[in-house]
Amino acid sequence: MTQGTEGMQKAFHLTxxxxxxxxxxxxxxxxxxxxFAGAITLFIILFFVAYNGISVLSWEFITQSPTEGMTKGGxxxxxxxxxxxxxxxxxxxxxVGVITAIFxxxxxxxxxxxxxxxxxxxxxxxxxxxxxxxxxxxxxxxxFKLGMSLLAGALTLxxxxxxxxxxxxxxxxxAVPFSFKEASLACGATKWQTIRKxxxxxxxxGILTGAILGTAKVSGETAPIMFTAAAFFTPGVPKSxxxxxxxxxxxxxxxxxxxxxxxxxxxxxYGTALTLIVLVLGMNLLGIILRxxxxxxxxx
Amino acid sequence: xxxxxxxxxxxxxxxxYGDFMAVKNITLNIxxxxxxxxxxxxxxxxxxxxxxxxxxxxxxxxxxxxxxxxYRGTDIYQHDTDVIELRKRVGMVFQxxxxxxxxxxENVAYGPRIRGIKKKFxxxxxxxxxxxxxxxxxxxxxxxxxxxxxxxxGQMQRLCIARSLAQEPEVLLFDEPTSALDPISTANIENxxxxxxxxxxxxxxxxxxxxxxxxxNCTAFMYLGEMVEFGLTDNIFVNPQNKLTEEYITGRFG
Numbered sequence: 134m135t136q137g138t139e140g141m142q143k144a145f146h147l148t149x150x151x152x153x154x155x156x157x158x159x160x161x162x163x164x165x166x167x168x169f170a171g172a173i174t175l176f177i178i179l180f181f182v183a184y185n186g187i188s189v190l191s192w193e194f195i196t197q198s199p200t201e202g203m204t205k206g207g208x209x210x211x212x213x214x215x216x217x218x219x220x221x222x223x224x225x226x227x228x229v230g231v232i233t234a235i236f237x238x239x240x241x242x243x244x245x246x247x248x249x250x251x252x253x254x255x256x257x258x259x260x261x262x263x264x265x266x267x268x269x270x271x272x273x274x275x276x277f278k279l280g281m282s283l284l285a286g287a288l289t290l291x292x293x294x295x296x297x298x299x300x301x302x303x304x305x306x307x308a309v310p311f312s313f314k315e316a317s318l319a320c321g322a323t324k325w326q327t328i329r330k331x332x333x334x335x336x337x338x339g340i341l342t343g344a345i346l347g348t349a350k351v352s353g354e355t356a357p358i359m360f361t362a363a364a365f366f367t368p369g370v371p372k373s374x375x376x377x378x379x380x381x382x383x384x385x386x387x388x389x390x391x392x393x394x395x396x397x398x399x400x401x402x403y404g405t406a407l408t409l410i411v412l413v414l415g416m417n418l419l420g421i422i423l424r425x426x427x428x429x430x431x432x433x
Numbered sequence: 434x435x436x437x438x439x440x441x442x443x444x445x446x447x448x449x450y451g452d453f454m455a456v457k458n459i460t461l462n463i464x465x466x467x468x469x470x471x472x473x474x475x476x477x478x479x480x481x482x483x484x485x486x487x488x489x490x491x492x493x494x495x496x497x498x499x500x501x502x503x504y505r506g507t508d509i510y511q512h513d514t515d516v517i518e519l520r521k522r523v524g525m526v527f528q529x530x531x532x533x534x535x536x537x538x539e540n541v542a543y544g545p546r547i548r549g550i551k552k553k554f555x556x557x558x559x560x561x562x563x564x565x566x567x568x569x570x571x572x573x574x575x576x577x578x579x580x581x582x583x584x585x586x587g588q589m590q591r592l593c594i595a596r597s598l599a600q601e602p603e604v605l606l607f608d609e610p611t612s613a614l615d616p617i618s619t620a621n622i623e624n625x626x627x628x629x630x631x632x633x634x635x636x637x638x639x640x641x642x643x644x645x646x647x648x649x650n651c652t653a654f655m656y657l658g659e660m661v662e663f664g665l666t667d668n669i670f671v672n673p674q675n676k677l678t679e680e681y682i683t684g685r686f687g
Contacts, residue, residue: 312531316593319489320544321521321600330547335534 182410186403194404198369203388204397208405213370214283214378215412218362219352221287221374222294227344229291230298231333234340237299238306239328258296262356265293269361284374286362293357294347301343305336338427342420349416353409355382365391381409437505440465440604440634441486446500448481448490455481457658458500463651468626468635470649470666472642474686478658479638483606486636487523488516521548524597528609530589532581532596537564537573540581540592544600559599566632567595568625587618591625598629605629607637611644623648642682646670654678 197207233250241247269289279285309332317327333340351357363383371378388402389395441463448456456478463469471479484490485502488509501508509519521544532540541560550556560577564570569591573584581592590610597605607626611619626635626648639645645652646666653663654677662669662678673679680686 310531312527312529313533315489315492315527316531316533316596317543318492319487319520319525319527320547320596321517321519322543322547323517326547330543331533 179410182403182406186400186405186407189400189404190407195408199366199401203366203401204394208379208381208384208401208408210367210370211379211381211384211405212408212412214363214367214380215352215382215409217283217371217378218287218290218358218380219348219416221283222290222351223344223348225288226291226294226298226348227340230295230344231302231340233295233299234302234306235328235333238303239324239332254296254299257292260293262293262354263359265289266357266360268292269357274361280375281360281362281364281377282375283362283371283378286358286378286380289357289361290348290351290354293354294351297347297350298344301347302336302340305339305343306332308339309335338423342424342427345416345420345423349413349420352416353382353413355386358383359386381405381412385409438462438464440505441636442501442503442506443482444501444503446482446485446498446502448478448485448496448498450493450496455496455658456485459655459660461653461660461663463634463636465634466630466632467650468630468637468648469651469653470645471636471638471653471655472640472645472681473655473661474681475640477655479655480608482655483608483636483638484525486604486606487520487525488514489520489525491516521600522602523604523606524600524602525606525608526590526593526597526610529613530586530593532584532589532592534580534582536578537581537584537592538577541595541599543596563595563599566598566629567591568621568628569595585618587614587621590614590618590622594622594625594629598633602633604634604636607635607639609638609640612640619644642670642684654681656681 194207195212196209198209199211200206233254237247237250241250266289269285269292273279273285273288274281277285279288313331313335314327317331318324322330355363358380362378363380364377365387367377367379385402385405388398388405439462441461443459443461443463446456446459447454459482471483473479481490485498486504486509490496490498498510502510504519504523508514533543538560541563542556545556545559550559561570561574564573569588572588573579573592576583581589584592590613594605594610611622614622623644626637629635637645637649649666651664652666652669654661654669654673654675656677662673662675664674669678670682673682
């Protein structure tokens with residue numbers, strides 16, 4: 134390269150820098166700031182909760198029951214309660230959600246029935262969580278005589294997460310290539326055999342991912358379990374489906390509002406909040422890992 | 434009853450997609466244990482016609498048909514036709530190899546399994562037989578548990594053929610089975626078809642006129658939904674009766 138062209142390139146760099154536009158720069162940084170707002174908020178919350186709660190986290194904290202009016206001891210029954218709620222909720226919601234999704238994607242014909250079903254699902258997903266709580270109280274706890282119980286709470290959460298599970302399952306089922314179904318039918322399989330042996334197994338990772346992410350979202354809900362499952366205090370972990378339980382979100386609420394030693398329970402509140410966040414983040418992570426693994430494995 | 438000469442008798446048969454008539458008043462007899470090729474330019478209705486022979490067109494809700502297709506003397510478009518049994522006897526191999534995302538073994542065992550064969554030794558025998566007939570056994574016998582999708586394109590297509598053969602079909606329909614394959618895999622499949630012809634009736638739709646000329650006994654030429662000419666492949670290619678046929682096979686349009 135000759136000296137001349139080198140000189141020209143340097144000059145070009147200089148002009149580019151000079152062309153930096155103040156107005157454009159301002160808006161660019163504004164957009165960047167807003168773009169990061171979500172991440173920043175998340176990190177502030179995480180930092181705040183972790184900073185205050187990390188000191189109480191210990192093996193004892195997650196393996197012992199609360200003692201002395203909840204000012205001492207751990208939160209084992211609370212953690213177990215939330216985990217049981219989550220698992221039961223999934224067991225209840227996956228079959229219903231998947232069957233509905235099969236109906237919507239494979240059997241329904243455009244028309245009034247489909248419109249009504251779709252409309253109901255959309256509406257259901259917009260109902261506030263406290264309404265689900267009251268519904269659970271009126272229908273499951275009182276009318277079905279389940280009482281304030283693990284089962285009633287799990288079913289209430291299941292109803293709440295159902296629209297989400299239906300739509301993620303439907304997407305997973307619709308993502309199964311038509312050529313798979315064609316191949317199965319050409320082998321002389323019935324429609325139901327095709328769904329059971331080809332469509333569902335292929336869609337299953339997607340369905341499970343949706344179920345995990347959806348359930349993680351509702352596992353931190355307070356309102357739906359407030360009237361249906363959660364108790365102020367239970368002695369130890371629940372022994373049957375029909376016992377009331379302690380759960381992380383409700384425990385935070387209780388400690389922050391209804392306790393008599395609010396100052397003394399404050400570290401425990403933070404510890405509980407931190408545990409809940411870790412649990413939900415862990416489930417989300419599981420869902421995300423499952424999804425990315427399934428995307429990598431997919432050969433079609 | 435004497436051995437039937439024609440396995441399919443298609444009579445005044447038309448197929449509609451909504452108002453569009455994709456296949457127009459076709460009459461055609463398909464001989465047992467022969468290879469019949471259907472050729473014609475894109476969109477002439479040849480795949481539609483092929484897919485009507487085992488009622489795969491049923492999957493498209495807006496299609497309806499007129500006329501008759503007799504399979505071994507029975508009209509397959511009656512309301513009480515057992516479509517499942519029909520598709521077991523009349524298998525189909527598609528343009529793009531479409532193995533299931535499961536192992537080689539499970540792919541071939543799929544048909545027998547849904548028909549309730551559970552015993553391991555029976556399934557083993559069926560799978561091996563089908564893979565041998567599809568000329569794939571030697572290549573995959575040590576990787577029966579690997580994913581069917583890990584095979585090469587030509588192997589995948591032969592796996593799909595093996596999957597159909599596991600049903601012991603009487604007819605195999607091929608919808609442009611080599612159009613996604615390289616020349617060597619194509620040659621393998623063509624040899625395989627000629628081998629299979631001894632035991633199975635074959636109907637093949639193809640874009641490739643040389644392919645039709647090489648492997649088929651009879652050839653049907655379709656244009657714009659109509660059957661222009663049908664006859665022995667040698668006659669069609671050497672001495673076409675219709676001007677359109679001649680122009681198509683000499684490559685003047687298509």
